[in-house]
Amino acid sequence: MRTETPLWALTFALAFSLVLAISSTGCGDDDDGGGETTAEAPGTGQAGSTGTADPGNGDDPEPAGGDMASPGDVPADLPNALMLSYAQFIVEDGQLTPNPGPARLGILRRSGGEWQMETIEDESAIVFHKAMVYESETVPAGIVTLSGTRPVREGASDDEAMIRIWRRSGGEWSAETLWSAKFGGRINRMRDAEIADVFGDGRPDIAVGTHDQGVFTMLRPPAEAGGEWQIQELDRRDQATFIHEIEIGDMDGDGTLEVYATPSEPNTLEGHEQRGEVVRYVPKDGEGRTVVADLGNRHAKEIYVGDVDGDGRDELYVAVEALTEGRDPNVTVVEPVEIRRYDADTPPDQGVVIATINDRFCRFLTVGDVDGDGKKEMVAASYSSGLWLLQPGRDPRGEWSIESIDRDSSGFEHASIFADLDGDGTDELYVAADRQGELRRYVWVNGRPQRTVIHSRAIPRSMMTWNINPIPVSMLQ
Ligand SMILES: [Ca+2]
Ligand SMILES: [Ca+2]
Ligand SMILES: [Ca+2]
Numbered sequence: 277m278r279t280e281t282p283l284w285a286l287t288f289a290l291a292f293s294l295v296l297a298i299s300s301t302g303c304g305d306d307d308d309g310g311g312e313t314t315a316e317a318p319g320t321g322q323a324g325s326t327g328t329a330d331p332g333n334g335d336d337p338e339p340a341g342g343d344m345a346s347p348g349d350v351p352a353d354l355p356n357a358l359m360l361s362y363a364q365f366i367v368e369d370g371q372l373t374p375n376p377g378p379a380r381l382g383i384l385r386r387s388g389g390e391w392q393m394e395t396i397e398d399e400s401a402i403v404f405h406k407a408m409v410y411e412s413e414t415v416p417a418g419i420v421t422l423s424g425t426r427p428v429r430e431g432a433s434d435d436e437a438m439i440r441i442w443r444r445s446g447g448e449w450s451a452e453t454l455w456s457a458k459f460g461g462r463i464n465r466m467r468d469a470e471i472a473d474v475f476g477d478g479r480p481d482i483a484v485g486t487h488d489q490g491v492f493t494m495l496r497p498p499a500e501a502g503g504e505w506q507i508q509e510l511d512r513r514d515q516a517t518f519i520h521e522i523e524i525g526d527m528d529g530d531g532t533l534e535v536y537a538t539p540s541e542p543n544t545l546e547g548h549e550q551r552g553e554v555v556r557y558v559p560k561d562g563e564g565r566t567v568v569a570d571l572g573n574r575h576a577k578e579i580y581v582g583d584v585d586g587d588g589r590d591e592l593y594v595a596v597e598a599l600t601e602g603r604d605p606n607v608t609v610v611e612p613v614e615i616r617r618y619d620a621d622t623p624p625d626q627g628v629v630i631a632t633i634n635d636r637f638c639r640f641l642t643v644g645d646v647d648g649d650g651k652k653e654m655v656a657a658s659y660s661s662g663l664w665l666l667q668p669g670r671d672p673r674g675e676w677s678i679e680s681i682d683r684d685s686s687g688f689e690h691a692s693i694f695a696d697l698d699g700d701g702t703d704e705l706y707v708a709a710d711r712q713g714e715l716r717r718y719v720w721v722n723g724r725p726q727r728t729v730i731h732s733r734a735i736p737r738s739m740m741t742w743n744i745n746p747i748p749v750s751m752l753q
């Protein structure tokens with residue numbers, strides 16, 4: 277009997293087979309047990325200031341931090357929690373099955389000296405790609421989720437991708453659907469979104485990119501409380517175009533926000549050449565798609581727009597995936613991951629390589645201030661070579677310094693975020709090390725990263741963490 281592998285299964289099978297190939301066993305404790313709070317010294321090593329990270333050539337690991345460090349000292353109560361967006365596979369009798377479970381949102385908060393995990397599941401989807409806090413003067417605060425579905429099937433009712441907003445009332449969570457859609461392909465995903473006042477009317481909008489079909493849509497909140505959201509589709513490609521990432525910023529400094537997206541060709545199992553680009557839209561000015569980064573025979577699933585170098589102007593960073601040869605598990609990197617920088621006046625083919633990472637891909641860039649000195653740092657979370665700290669040098673348009681934060685941290689997405697959960701003005705780094713089945717917190721003590729495991733699961737491959745975002749605990753009451 278010939279069976280066709282559905283695309284979602286292929287995607288997840290690819291993801292999980294890669295994770296399987298590199299996975300170790302036996303780490304973690306109970307899935308929902310709140311995790312074990314342990315302090316560890318991550319396996320760090322300086323990669324020097326060459327702008328190149330090569331895990332094969334790093335120095336010997338050195339212990340992190342000093343004797344004064346007490347990294348386990350997370351305050352007993354934190355005013356902010358973390359939202360973890362998951363896809364999950366059903367575990368039966370302790371065994372992992374190939375059956376996807378409902379989309380799952382984990383809310384992890386620290387209260388009374390314990391990390392406590394609460395979960396929300398949505399049976400109408402098999403993945404939450406992201407969850408974000410939303411609030412405007414016309415819309416009460418809630419958690420906005422982006423979901424992806426099973427493949428479209430005749431007569432099925434669960435194959436619409438959805439943007440929903442969740443609120444708690446009387447202890448129960450309920451969702452209001454802001455936008456649900458099928459895009460004409462086999463699978464529907466609200467793949468990424470960002471929130472900002474893109475139209476400049478004082479109300480934050482939601483900019484959404486989809487996978488498949490490369491649809492770019494703006495969700496505009498009602499002008500008056502209780503009114504309807506406006507759904508404005510501003511671009512649509514075809515089934516062979518996936519958007520993985522949306523960013524918003526003002527790179528040209530004219531006071532109007534631009535929206536950036538990363539359309540690329542579909543993934544292939546071989547992982548060979550895959551064309552991609554970064555495009556810009558200016559919805560307020562009615563300006564359509566403009567290519568700002570032409571990545572040739574390569575592509576990116578991760579970009580970051582923001583003022584990292586502190587000169588008052590936003591710039592674009594693109595994590596260009598490697599060129600590789602061979603199939604899993606024998607993949608060779610031909611051209612490594614590059615982090616390229618583009619300013620508003622950079623031609624699309626002239627991005628500056630600020631760092632390279634000898635890995636296959638890097639799906640998360642996050643920016644924060646690890647030492648509270650007012651200057652920002654960037655963390656690149658690569659697929660299998662760990663976490664890297666990137667800092668601009670004297671010329672932020674040249675090569676940056678790059679050093680290892682932790683080599684023992686990996687995952688297909690490797691979702692990471694800087695967030696100041698304790699509100700002390702210094703960002704902590706939170707990382708979903710899916711291969712290790714752990715959620716980890718890093719703080720910098722005496723200039724060195726200190727790792728604490730704040731949650732873990734018994735079967736690392738049972739879940740994939742797509743995104744992490746903070747949420748005020750006051751919204752969870
Ligand atoms: Ca602008
Ligand atoms: Ca800047
Ligand atoms: Ca800093």
Ligand SMILES: [Ca+2]
Pocket residue numbers: 695696697698699700701702703704
């Ligand atoms: Ca902090």
